[in-house]
Amino acid sequence: MSRVFRHWLLDLDGVVYVGDAPLPGAPEAVETLRRRGCRVRFLTNDPLPTRAAAAARLERYGIPAEAKDMVTSxxxxxxxxxxxxxxxxxxxxxxxxxxxxxxxxxxxxxxxxxxxxxxxxxxxxxxxxxxxxxxxxxxxxxxxxxxxxxxxxxxxxxxxxxxxxxxxxxxxxxxxxxxIGKPSPAMFEAALEGAPREAAVMVGDTPATDIAGARRAGIAAVLVAADGASPGLPPELRPDRVVRGLAELLADG
CATH class of the missing domain: 3.40.50.1000 (HAD superfamily/HAD-like)
Known part of the structure; x- marks a missing residue:
């Protein structure tokens, strides 16, 4: 998928990290996307931190990040x-x-x-x-x-x-x-910064915010689920693909 999509929007909690630790393979996946020339933006509905603080947290997990890479609610x-x-x-x-x-x-x-x-x-x-x-x-x-x-x-x-x-x-x-936060279009417009919709994808673990927001924004959607499945979701919450994590998503090239 990284060869098709050049603009990646990644949810944080549940996709990049859980609690106080990065998810297995997440730092390597972000590095791979950037090495392939993809633009990566991190989205979170958490309103507590500034963008700088959110970026500093990723740095602690071994993921280089700047405030401009973060889109907080x-x-x-x-x-x-x-x-x-x-x-x-x-x-x-x-x-x-x-x-x-x-x-x-x-x-x-x-x-x-x-x-x-x-x-x-x-x-x-x-x-x-x-x-x-x-x-x-x-x-x-x-x-x-x-x-x-x-x-x-x-x-x-x-x-x-x-x-x-x-x-x-x-x-x-x-x-x-x-x-304003996900699934509102305002959050996705801030993250896309004018990028063509057909070249963008959202990766998240919550259908009601991440997948619904991607659908409203007109971009592709990938759901991260521990069991790799998404049974019973209505059409507006149904992702284009379901994976167990970022590492699996990029494993097929």
Whole structure:
């Protein structure tokens, strides 16, 4: 497949690494793609880190990466808001998300002057944040979510993710959030940077975000599944190919 596709979009957790370690063969697969002249971009719905921090994590796993190689939902959200001419933004989320918003030239505020409310995820989110968010939404601020993932995995079990925070704000305000992360087209447009759709492929482990997003973006999709199968998926979530990992995907040349 690497001889056909020149633009590769790789999900991180579950494709490149799991927990605190790279998946077997992942660093070598990325190196192979680059050696063949392919452009590789890494996509994550995780809104906590900056692009620089996400790249540094790959470096620790033996995968050379720079901030420009990373497409996080936080960065894509900042990019989208800047493109719409918004200037004042309130953030419920991590310091990394705030850094990305500020780096896009947007003013971080926590009062009624906010034109948009951006919601991410962070252990420090509390009731005061929810009160601020509900107030801003009732006053008409745009409601933007970095992603809609309900939970994320931890060693102790699933933990509430951005989608859980968004759900609380939606229930209290009666407003629906615009979601920027996968499967939203905004995330894929940021990653493709004008690359021809027929030359691009998304590799991910979650049909509802990775495969659905690829289908909406009009690009090929590969699902990484431990058993190498994807039974019972509806057409909009069905990948072009199923593999057990990146190493298997590139084994056929």
């Amino acid at each position: 936080g960065w894509a959200t900042a990019r989208t808001l800047r493109g719409r001419g918004l200037e004042r933004v309130a953030v419920i989320g991590s310091d990394g998300l705030r850094e990305e918003i500020a780096a896009a030239g947007l003013a971080l505020v926590s009062d009624d002057s906010a034109e948009a409310l951006v919601v991410g995820c962070d252990d420090g989110i509390g009731y005061a944040d929810l009160r601020l968010g509900v107030r801003l939404l009732h006053r008409g601020a745009a409601f933007v979510a970095t992603n809609a993932d309900a939970v994320f995995p931890t060693p102790e079990g699933p933990a509430p993710a951005t989608g859980a925070i968004v759900a609380a704000l939606r229930y209290a305000s009666g407003r629906e959030a615009e979601v």
